[in-house]
Each structure stands twice: as C-alpha cells, then as structure tokens.
Amino acid sequence: MTVAQPAVELDLELVLKALSSARRLQILEWLKDPASNFPVQEIGDPEIHGACNQYIGDKLGISQPAASRHLKVLTDASLIVATPRQGWIYYRRDEEVLDAAKRLINDI
Amino acid sequence: MTVAQPAVELDLELVLKALSSARRLQILEWLKDPASNFPVQEIGDPEIHGACNQYIGDKLGISQPAASRHLKVLTDASLIVATPRQGWIYYRRDEEVLDAAKRLINDI
DNA sequence: TAGCCATATAACATATTAGTTATATGGCTA
DNA sequence: TAGCCATATAACTAATATGTTATATGGCTA
Numbered sequence: 001m002t003v004a005q006p007a008v009e010l011d012l013e014l015v016l017k018a019l020s021s022a023r024r025l026q027i028l029e030w031l032k033d034p035a036s037n038f039p040v041q042e043i044g045d046p047e048i049h050g051a052c053n054q055y056i057g058d059k060l061g062i063s064q065p066a067a068s069r070h071l072k073v074l075t076d077a078s079l080i081v082a083t084p085r086q087g088w089i090y091y092r093r094d095e096e097v098l099d100a101a102k103r104l105i106n107d108i
Numbered sequence: 109m110t111v112a113q114p115a116v117e118l119d120l121e122l123v124l125k126a127l128s129s130a131r132r133l134q135i136l137e138w139l140k141d142p143a144s145n146f147p148v149q150e151i152g153d154p155e156i157h158g159a160c161n162q163y164i165g166d167k168l169g170i171s172q173p174a175a176s177r178h179l180k181v182l183t184d185a186s187l188i189v190a191t192p193r194q195g196w197i198y199y200r201r202d203e204e205v206l207d208a209a210k211r212l213i214n215d216i
Numbered sequence: 217t218a219g220c221c222a223t224a225t226a227a228c229a230t231a232t233t234a235g236t237t238a239t240a241t242g243g244c245t246a
Numbered sequence: 247t248a249g250c251c252a253t254a255t256a257a258c259t260a261a262t263a264t265g266t267t268a269t270a271t272g273g274c275t276a
Contacts, residue, residue: 012133013129013130016124019216020121020125021263025120025121029216053223062266063266063267064223064224065223065224065226069224069264070264072224086275087221087222087274100215105210108133114270128261131234133271160252160253169218169235171235172254173236173255176253177234177254188238189219194243194260195243195249195253
C-alpha cells in the first residue's frame with residue numbers, strides 16, 4: 001500500500017532557483033529548529049510558526065529588506081509559509097512541498 | 109546491510125546553481141537516452157559516451173559557444189563527464205554524482 | 217483612532233548569468 | 247606536418263540577482 005501523495009503543483013526550475021543560494025539554504029536549515037536558532041519570542045510558538053524577518057536578517061548579517069526578498073523568493077517557490085501574528089510575520093518550512101520538490105529532483 | 113556510498117565531494121550550492129536552469133535540466137533529460145534524442149553518430153556509442161556539443165546546441169536552438177558554456181557549468185558541478193574521442197567530445201551524465209547530489213538535496 | 221513598528225516596496229549600484237559574433241586552440245587525418 | 251574542424255575562450259550586450267538606503271504600507275495597541 002502506498003501513502004497518498006498530495007498533488008502539489010511545483011515549478012521545478014523556480015524551486016531550484018530558490019534553493020540555489022547559500023543564504024536561502026541557510027534559512028531553510030535554521031528553520032528546521034527555530035527555537036534553537038533564533039532568540040526567544042514572546043509571541044507564538046517557534047516550532048509551529050517559525051521565525052520572523054528581523055531575526056533572520058540579523059542572523060544572516062544582511063539588511064531587513066534583503067532578508068525580506070530572500071523570504072519572498074522562498075515563499076514564491078512555496079517552500080516556506082508565512083503566518084502573520086500580532087504584527088509580526090513568522091516563516092516556517094512547508095515540509096509537504098519540500099518533500100514534493102525532493103521527489104521531483106530525484107527524477108532528474 | 110547498507111550499500112557503500114562513494115565519498116563524492118560536492119558543493120551543494122554549485123550543484124543547485126547548475127541545476128537551476130531549464131536549459132541544463134533539458135540537457136540532463138536528453139542525456140538519459142542519447143541514442144533516442146540525438147542524431148546517429150558515426151563514432152562512439154551514444155549510450156556510453158553521450159552526445160557532443162554541436163548536437164546539444166543545435167537541439168537547444170542556441171549557439172555553439174552558449175551550449176559549450178552550459179556544458180561547462182554542468183561539468184564544473186561534476187554532474188556530467190566529458191569523453192574526447194576522435195576530435196569530438198562526448199558528454200554523458202555521471203549517475204554516481206547525480207545520486208550523491210540527490211542525497212544531499214534530500215537533507216535540505 | 218492615532219501612532220508605532222514590522223514588513224514590503226522603490227530606487228539605485230554592482231555582480232553574475234546568458235546570449236551573441238569573432239577568434240583562438242588543439243587533436244585528427246590526409 | 248599542414249590544414250580542417252569541433253570546442254573553448256574573448257569581448258560585448260542585455261537581463262537577472264543581490265545588496266544598500268529611503269520610504270510606503272498596514273495591522274496592533276494604547
């Protein structure tokens with residue numbers, strides 16, 4: 001019996017372009033464990049909601065707008081999800097989409 | 109018992125940059141079956157040696173130097189291998205490296 | 217509802233990518 | 247060994263990517 005795979009519609013080239021940046025690979029790595037990799041946040045559960053733009057930009061050592069654009073590239077490729085919460089926006093990995101992307105890549 | 113994995117040293121960002129191009133994904137796809145995807149060649153076995161620069165450039169509809177550079181990007185990332193043979197240079201997939209790359213990507 | 221503050225967007229500079237045409241290189245072969 | 251011919255490199259152009267600072271946007275909260 002096979003596990004049903006959700007029909008995630010992915011643009012392989014878009015996904016690979018999003019992944020082909022050391023900065024964005026680093027963000028995805030940190031988001032595997034937001035609670036360990038980012039400062040304590042008063043609001044929301046980092047394990048559920050991820051980390052916010054400012055923390056990510058600070059840790060990368062780049063400006064807030066630069067971090068914002070990296071997060072947009074990852075969001076446009078559907079690899080991460082944004083959750084607005086009390087004035088902050090938390091970003092987390094979308095493991096389902098990441099798995100779908102890996103399956104596509106395994107066919108290369 | 110696990111199958112021994114060769115210690116292929118790969119730069120993940122370099123590999124992903126090489127893969128993040130529709131042109132280069134197309135080349136890799138065609139090279140899965142060179143005999144079906146390229147004209148008959150007098151010299152060498154396409155299944156073993158792959159296809160040459162000119163055939164690839166012609167099929168992509170780009171110039172010979174443009175194809176040459178795409179092949180260089182893939183070669184620099186170790187994803188394909190060049191085999192010189194009687195004045196032509198054949199390019200084939202390196203399945204071992206591709207598999208190693210996929211294993212790295214599966215850890216993203 | 218006024219204002220704060222996190223994020224997004226604009227405008228800009230610079231670097232990289234990807235195409236072109238022209239030319240150099242270098243291994244086969246006659 | 248002379249020359250051919252496939253490939254590589256050079257020089258250039260245009261588009262894209264990535265960083266900056268300045269500014270706009272818009273949801274919370276006091």
